[in-house]
Amino acid sequence: MTQQAPSIPTPHRRARFLDRLDAAVASLTDAGEVTRIACDLLRDDLRASRCIYAELSQREHESSSFGEDQEHFTFPAPAIRPREFSDAAMISLRAGLTFVIENTETDPRIAASRESYRQADVQALVCVPVPKNQPLAAALAVHSQEARHWTPQEIDLIEQVAVRCWESTVHLATLQELRESEENLRLAMEAANFGYYAYELGAPHIKISHRFARIFGYEQTPEDWTFDRWVEHLHPEDRDGILDVVQTSELHNSSIEYESRIFPAGVERTEGNVRWVWLRARYSHRESGRRYRFGVIADITERKQAEAALEASRREAYRQWTELEAIYQTAPIGLSLYSADEFRYLRVNDVQMGVIGLPQDQIIGRPFREIAPALWPACEPILRRVAAGETIRNVMLEGELSTRPGQHRYWTVSYMPVRGEDGTIRAVGAVIMETTAQKRAEQALIQSEKLAAVGRLASSISHEINNPLEAITNLLYLAQHTEGLPQEAADALILAEKELMRVSQIASQTLRFHRQATKPTWVTAVDLLKPVVALYQGRLTNSNLRLVEEHRSAEPVQCFENDIRQVLNNLIGNAIDAMKNVGGRVLIRSREATDWKTGRRGLRITVADSGSGMSETTRRSIFTAFYTTKEINGTGLGLWISFGIVGKHEGVLRFYSSDRPGHSGTVFSLFLPRYG
Structure with missing residues (x-):
C-alpha cells in the first residue's frame, strides 16, 4: 500500500525553503558542498530516506550507461546504482523527463531491476535529469524506504532543486575555470615579462598590473593611473606620433600596436635612461554600451639594445667588408681564391683577371688546371700542401696560360689556407705578383x-x-x-x-x-744606312739576296745616330733572316714624309723583304720582349729595344706583313721627326 506523505504546504512555504537553500549555499565556492547541502535540506524537508545528486562522467556519455561504479556518483550505501534503474528509467532520463516510482514492488517498468531496488532499500523514488532539453549530464534522485505517492508540488520542488544544483555546479565550475584561466594568464604574463591594463573609456583611472607599474618605474602599483600620467612618461620625440595612433584607434575602434621610448619614474630624463616598451591593445564593447580598451605591455629595452648592437656590428662589418673589398679589387697585385678540393676559382680581383686574360664569369668555377695547364704540374703539389694547412710563400713560377698562348711569363706567388669558423680549411688563397x-x-x-x-x-x-x-x-x-x-x-x-x-x-x-754618342747629331739617311749595309754585304752575297737602295732624301735629321743604326741593323738583319735559304730581294728606301697622326715633317726609312711574312700570332707579339721566331738563335729583344729607341726619338715604327702565298712579305717603316 502506498504511503501518503505529508504534502508540501503552500507555495509560500516552498519559496521560503528555496530562500533558505539560497542562503545556505550563497557563500560556498565548492560545487560538491553546494549539492550536498541542497540534498540534505531537500531530504529533510521531504522526509525522504536519502537525496543524491550525481554527474554523468565522460565515460558514461560514451557507454550510454548512467553510472559505472560507486565513486563516480558518491552515492551513500546502500544506494541503488543508476545503471540498475531499468531501461525504461534511462530512456526517460535521456529524454529529459522526470522518472517517478511510487512502489518498486508493483511498478512493471522495473520488473527486471526489482531486486536491485530491494537491496538498496528503495521503495519509491523521484529522479530528475538535468539540464532539461539538453544531453543528460546529471541527475538528482530522492529515495524513500517506503512506498509513497509523490505530489506534483513535491516533484516540482525536487525539479527546482535539481536545476539549482546544476546551475550552481555550472556557475562555480565556470568561476573556477575563470580563476584558473586568470591565474594562468597572470603566470604567462609574468613569464613573458608582460604587464597589462584595462581602461573604460571616459573613466577617471586606468587599472594596471603590478608588472605594468614596474615597467614605468613604480615599486607600488598606483591606483590613480591616468592616460595623462602615461603620456608624461613618453619620450618627447615619440609623444605626438603615439597620440595620433591612439586617437585614430578610438575613432575607428581599431587595435593598437606600437613601440616607443619612455622615461621611468625617479630617473633623470637623459638618453642613457630611456627604456623601450612594446604595447598592443584592442577595444571591447559591452551590451551596456560601455567601451573598454584592454592591452598588454612589455619592456623591450634589452631587445632594442641588442638590435642596436647588432646594427652597429652589421655596419662595422659592412664598413670593414667594403674596405677589404676595395683593397681586394684595387690591389696592384693579383688575388685569387680556390676551392680546397678541386682548386676551382672562387674569386679573382681585377688584376688577376687581367693576368689571366678572361672576364670574371669565364673564370669563376673553372679549375686551376684548366686555366693554366702548363703550370699545373708545378702548382698541384704546392696547392695540396696548402690545402693540408701549410702556408707557402714566394714561389717562383714561369710558363704560359692557355688564354694567352705564346707568351712566356713569370710570377711570384704566395699561397695560404683559408679556414672557416670551425677551423677547417675551406679554401686556398693566393697572392700573385707578375x-x-x-x-x-x-x-x-x-x-x-x-x-x-x-x-x-x-x-x-x-x-x-x-x-x-x-x-x-x-x-x-x-x-x-x-x-x-x-x-x-x-x-x-x-x-x-x-x-x-x-x-x-x-x-x-x-x-x-x-x-756611343753623348748628344744628338745631324745625319742623312745615306750616312745612317751606309755602315749598316756594309756590315751585311757578305751575308747578302752568300745568301743569294739582292739589295736595292732608293734614296730620295738628302736632308739630315737630328738623332742619336748609333741608336738609330742599331734599329736599322735589326730591321735589315730580320729582313735577311726572313729570306734565308730561299733568296729574294731586300728593298731599302728613304724619303721626306709627314706623319699622318701628328702632321709632323721628317724622314721615313722603309725596309722591305719578300720573305714568307708573319702569322697573326707573331704580328700580335712582334714588339713584346723575348718573343722570337728564331728559336735558339734569337733573343726576342731586337724589335722590343728598337721600339723603345724610336719612342725616345718621338718617332714611329710601324709594320705591315702578309703570309698569303704569292703575296707574302714584310715592310717596316721608321719615321724620325725633323726638328730645328
Whole structure:
C-alpha cells in the first residue's frame, strides 16, 4: 500500500525553503558542498530516506550507461546504482523527463531491476535529469524506504532543486575555470615579462598590473593611473606620433600596436635612461554600451639594445667588408681564391683577371688546371700542401696560360689556407705578383751589357787593327815604288792595297757603329744606312739576296745616330733572316714624309723583304720582349729595344706583313721627326 506523505504546504512555504537553500549555499565556492547541502535540506524537508545528486562522467556519455561504479556518483550505501534503474528509467532520463516510482514492488517498468531496488532499500523514488532539453549530464534522485505517492508540488520542488544544483555546479565550475584561466594568464604574463591594463573609456583611472607599474618605474602599483600620467612618461620625440595612433584607434575602434621610448619614474630624463616598451591593445564593447580598451605591455629595452648592437656590428662589418673589398679589387697585385678540393676559382680581383686574360664569369668555377695547364704540374703539389694547412710563400713560377698562348711569363706567388669558423680549411688563397716585366728588364739589361761589351771589344779590336794596317799600308807603298819591280808583282801589290783598304774601312765602320754618342747629331739617311749595309754585304752575297737602295732624301735629321743604326741593323738583319735559304730581294728606301697622326715633317726609312711574312700570332707579339721566331738563335729583344729607341726619338715604327702565298712579305717603316 502506498504511503501518503505529508504534502508540501503552500507555495509560500516552498519559496521560503528555496530562500533558505539560497542562503545556505550563497557563500560556498565548492560545487560538491553546494549539492550536498541542497540534498540534505531537500531530504529533510521531504522526509525522504536519502537525496543524491550525481554527474554523468565522460565515460558514461560514451557507454550510454548512467553510472559505472560507486565513486563516480558518491552515492551513500546502500544506494541503488543508476545503471540498475531499468531501461525504461534511462530512456526517460535521456529524454529529459522526470522518472517517478511510487512502489518498486508493483511498478512493471522495473520488473527486471526489482531486486536491485530491494537491496538498496528503495521503495519509491523521484529522479530528475538535468539540464532539461539538453544531453543528460546529471541527475538528482530522492529515495524513500517506503512506498509513497509523490505530489506534483513535491516533484516540482525536487525539479527546482535539481536545476539549482546544476546551475550552481555550472556557475562555480565556470568561476573556477575563470580563476584558473586568470591565474594562468597572470603566470604567462609574468613569464613573458608582460604587464597589462584595462581602461573604460571616459573613466577617471586606468587599472594596471603590478608588472605594468614596474615597467614605468613604480615599486607600488598606483591606483590613480591616468592616460595623462602615461603620456608624461613618453619620450618627447615619440609623444605626438603615439597620440595620433591612439586617437585614430578610438575613432575607428581599431587595435593598437606600437613601440616607443619612455622615461621611468625617479630617473633623470637623459638618453642613457630611456627604456623601450612594446604595447598592443584592442577595444571591447559591452551590451551596456560601455567601451573598454584592454592591452598588454612589455619592456623591450634589452631587445632594442641588442638590435642596436647588432646594427652597429652589421655596419662595422659592412664598413670593414667594403674596405677589404676595395683593397681586394684595387690591389696592384693579383688575388685569387680556390676551392680546397678541386682548386676551382672562387674569386679573382681585377688584376688577376687581367693576368689571366678572361672576364670574371669565364673564370669563376673553372679549375686551376684548366686555366693554366702548363703550370699545373708545378702548382698541384704546392696547392695540396696548402690545402693540408701549410702556408707557402714566394714561389717562383714561369710558363704560359692557355688564354694567352705564346707568351712566356713569370710570377711570384704566395699561397695560404683559408679556414672557416670551425677551423677547417675551406679554401686556398693566393697572392700573385707578375714579374714578367722585371724579368725581361733584367734580361734586357744583361743583353744590353753584353752588347756594350761586344761594342767595347769591337772598338778595341778596330783600334788595334788600324795600327798594323797603317804599317802594312806603308810597306805596300814602299814596295810599289821599288825600282825594277816586275809587272806581275806590281799588280799583286795594287790588289793587296785595295783589299787592305777594305779591311781598314770595315774596321772604321765597326768602330763608328759601336761608339756611343753623348748628344744628338745631324745625319742623312745615306750616312745612317751606309755602315749598316756594309756590315751585311757578305751575308747578302752568300745568301743569294739582292739589295736595292732608293734614296730620295738628302736632308739630315737630328738623332742619336748609333741608336738609330742599331734599329736599322735589326730591321735589315730580320729582313735577311726572313729570306734565308730561299733568296729574294731586300728593298731599302728613304724619303721626306709627314706623319699622318701628328702632321709632323721628317724622314721615313722603309725596309722591305719578300720573305714568307708573319702569322697573326707573331704580328700580335712582334714588339713584346723575348718573343722570337728564331728559336735558339734569337733573343726576342731586337724589335722590343728598337721600339723603345724610336719612342725616345718621338718617332714611329710601324709594320705591315702578309703570309698569303704569292703575296707574302714584310715592310717596316721608321719615321724620325725633323726638328730645328
